[in-house]
Amino acid sequence: xxxxxxxxxxxxxxxxxxxxxxxxxxxxxxxxxxxxxxxxxxxxxxxxxxxxxxxxxxxxxxxxxxxxxxxxxxxxxxxxxxxxxxxxxxxxxxxxxxxxxxxxxxxxxxxxxxxxxxxxxxxxxxxxxxxxxxxxxxxxxx
Amino acid sequence: xxxxxxxxxxxxxxxxxxxxxxxxxxxxxxxxxxxxxxxxxxxxxxxxxxxxxxxxxxxxxxxxxxxxxxxxxxxxxxxxxxxxxxxxxxxxxxxxxxxxxxxxxxxxxxxxxxxxxxxxxxxxxxxxxxxxxxxxxxxxxxxxxxxxxxxxxxxxxxxxxxxxxxxxxxxxxxxxxxxxxxxxxxxxxxxxxxxxxxxxxxxxxxxxxxxxxxxxxxxxxxxxxxxxxxxxxxxxxxxxxxxxxxxx
Numbered sequence: 001x002x003x004x005x006x007x008x009x010x011x012x013x014x015x016x017x018x019x020x021x022x023x024x025x026x027x028x029x030x031x032x033x034x035x036x037x038x039x040x041x042x043x044x045x046x047x048x049x050x051x052x053x054x055x056x057x058x059x060x061x062x063x064x065x066x067x068x069x070x071x072x073x074x075x076x077x078x079x080x081x082x083x084x085x086x087x088x089x090x091x092x093x094x095x096x097x098x099x100x101x102x103x104x105x106x107x108x109x110x111x112x113x114x115x116x117x118x119x120x121x122x123x124x125x126x127x128x129x130x131x132x133x134x135x136x137x138x139x140x141x142x
Numbered sequence: 143x144x145x146x147x148x149x150x151x152x153x154x155x156x157x158x159x160x161x162x163x164x165x166x167x168x169x170x171x172x173x174x175x176x177x178x179x180x181x182x183x184x185x186x187x188x189x190x191x192x193x194x195x196x197x198x199x200x201x202x203x204x205x206x207x208x209x210x211x212x213x214x215x216x217x218x219x220x221x222x223x224x225x226x227x228x229x230x231x232x233x234x235x236x237x238x239x240x241x242x243x244x245x246x247x248x249x250x251x252x253x254x255x256x257x258x259x260x261x262x263x264x265x266x267x268x269x270x271x272x273x274x275x276x277x278x279x280x281x282x283x284x285x286x287x288x289x290x291x292x293x294x295x296x297x298x299x300x301x302x303x304x305x306x307x308x309x310x311x312x313x314x315x316x317x318x319x320x321x322x323x324x325x326x327x328x329x330x331x332x333x334x335x336x337x338x339x340x341x342x343x344x345x346x347x348x349x350x351x352x353x354x355x356x357x358x359x360x361x362x363x364x365x366x367x368x369x370x371x372x373x374x375x376x377x378x379x380x381x382x383x384x385x386x387x388x389x390x
Contacts, residue, residue, distance in 0.1 A: 017156040018240035018248055023306040031212065034303060037351045101350065105369035112281045 036097075043094035046087040099124045144171045147222060148230035149180055151192065154241050162241065164232075165189075171226060177217040177233070178206050181245075194245035201359060204295030208245055209234040214297035214357045236300035238309075252296060255312050258338050259320040264331025282327040289322035289367050291360040298354035298364050304347055311347040312339060314354035314364030321367040324374075336375060345371045 024030075028038045060071035074080060102124055103117035146168045154162040167188050169180045178196055185192050196206040199218045206217045211225070211232050225231045239247035263276075298314035299305045305313050320339055324332040339345045348368045355365040 016242055018242060019154050019156070019161060020240050021237065023238075023303075027303055027306065033353050033356070034351065037303075037349075041349070101352065104350075104352070104355070104363070104366045105373060107366070107370055112284070 040097045043090040046090040047094055050087060144226050147171045147226060150230055150232045152234040153244050173223050175222045177210060177220045180222055193243045204293035207236050207295045207297050209237055214300040216295055216359045219359055236296055238300055238306040255316045259316055259335050260331055261319045261323060263329045266330050276328040278327055286322050286325035289318050289362055292319055292362045293360055297357045301353035301357040303351060304349055308347055310343045312344050317345055317371060318362055318364040318367035321371050340375050
């Protein structure tokens with residue numbers, strides 16, 4: 001916004017040398033809230049990796065049965081199973097922490113009444129379960 | 143019952159030292175005192191050179207914000223009894239602001255940011271006084287009332303690590319106050335404020351840590367105001383891209 005941080009402040013008593021406190025590199029370990037924030041943000045990396053893996057899986061599918069079988073066999077290696085287990089935990093943490101934060105981002109009103117926070121969070125969980133049920137049906141009932 | 147409590151107070155005297163030091167004061171413990179009372183005891187009885195801001199002593203003026211054991215607090219609203227079990231209280235100036243002296247911070251950058259969002263009612267055309275006031279229903283008041291409770295105490299800035307990392311970030315209170323006027327049914331200045339805040343140093347600098355809302359002594363919820371502002375900006379952008387008549 002074009003504001004300068006000056007080294008002195010001026011008043012009717014004259015100029016005063018300001019002390020600028022440096023921001024420590026480990027600021028995010030300063031308190032639990034900052035740490036939780038960083039964890040929430042870092043877990044989005046796993047969301048991105050899952051999305052890339054899904055795109056690669058679709059490409060393997062397009063490349064034919066052999067390419068797809070090879071891709072699936074790679075996913076069944078211990079390294080990928082470990083990665084997916086850790087990734088799923090991170091993704092769940094990411095989803096839960098964001099669902100918790102959603103009411104802050106949405107002020108939904110019906111007439112003069114604001115929809116309660118718990119209802120907004122609850123509807124997100126219901127939506128999550130519905131989508132999960134649809135995916136489960138597609139996988140299990142084919 | 144404790145008879146005294148120890149204040150560990152940050153001192154910075156620019157004519158004497160290049161960076162702050164800590165000085166310890168023992169003050170009598172009085173269960174009816176708040177931290178500001180203890181600081182005033184130091185000022186009156188122990189060390190008249192200790193410098194800090196205060197005025198109303200009742201959580202209205204927003205002058206006496208300080209870091210209390212590492213957390214931003216209004217010192218007129220925090221009883222000594224909350225800390226008596228610890229035996230000592232560390233008091234520092236609000237973090238992420240330059241220090242002028244002892245517990246006094248420089249708020250000039252905040253004042254510049256505040257005026258840039260025009261925190262007053264803007265009208266396209268002012269009607270003559272003879273036509274009376276701009277009327278508003280209680281329901282219309284209720285939409286923005288929460289955001290109007292801000293007392294500019296700056297605790298939210300001191301809780302926000304983005305303010306520390308990016309000093310040019312507009313910050314929680316400024317964006318909440320912009321939203322306070324945007325949501326006011328009498329105001330017509332939302333587009334002007336959006337122009338000032340729809341940039342990285344404006345609302346998009348916020349990474350939604352959420353601590354600003356937790357430390358606010360007036361329950362303003364600046365984090366909520368910023369996220370609502372982002373939603374409004376994103377909606378405007380989509381409308382301008384998808385609809386032939388833009389966001390109007």
